[in-house]
Amino acid sequence: MGVSQDIIGSLQSNGESDLSRAQRLELVVQARVSDELKKLSAQESAALKETLAKVSEVTSGDVQGDRHTVSAEVEALRARLDKRKQLRPLPESVEKARGDVVRCLTENDRRPLNCYEEVEAFKEEVRKLEKSWVDKVVR
Numbered sequence: 412m413g414v415s416q417d418i419i420g421s422l423q424s425n426g427e428s429d430l431s432r433a434q435r436l437e438l439v440v441q442a443r444v445s446d447e448l449k450k451l452s453a454q455e456s457a458a459l460k461e462t463l464a465k466v467s468e469v470t471s472g473d474v475q476g477d478r479h480t481v482s483a484e485v486e487a488l489r490a491r492l493d494k495r496k497q498l499r500p501l502p503e504s505v506e507k508a509r510g511d512v513v514r515c516l517t518e519n520d521r522r523p524l525n526c527y528e529e530v531e532a533f534k535e536e537v538r539k540l541e542k543s544w545v546d547k548v549v550r
Contacts, residue, residue, distance in 0.1 A: 505540055508533040 501509075512533045515526035 502536075502540065505533075505536045508536040 508529070511529045512526060515529040516523055519525040
């Protein structure tokens, strides 16, 4: 036969069966999987704690102070815009369209897309004003 006596002897002298080897291998694999799961669980716990800490920092911050700061900045910008020198008064149609946009945006502060028609009317008035200015400059 083609099988050497040494191989047959080593297989016969080995007291471990295929079943016991498979069980031992299964236990080793289970132990490694368990260790990896523990590592992943520890990493996720650390990440969760870090995220919760960041969220608590943000929520415990002075939200009212932030609102007041933004409000103050808006008022400062509004004051600067009011101080800007206007070379000549705008035509009544442009002022009316601008007022309509401001009114609509104020009424729909959470839904600015509802003011599409007012914005388009304002754009049209500005286009007319620009066209008349270009016509005056070109002539």
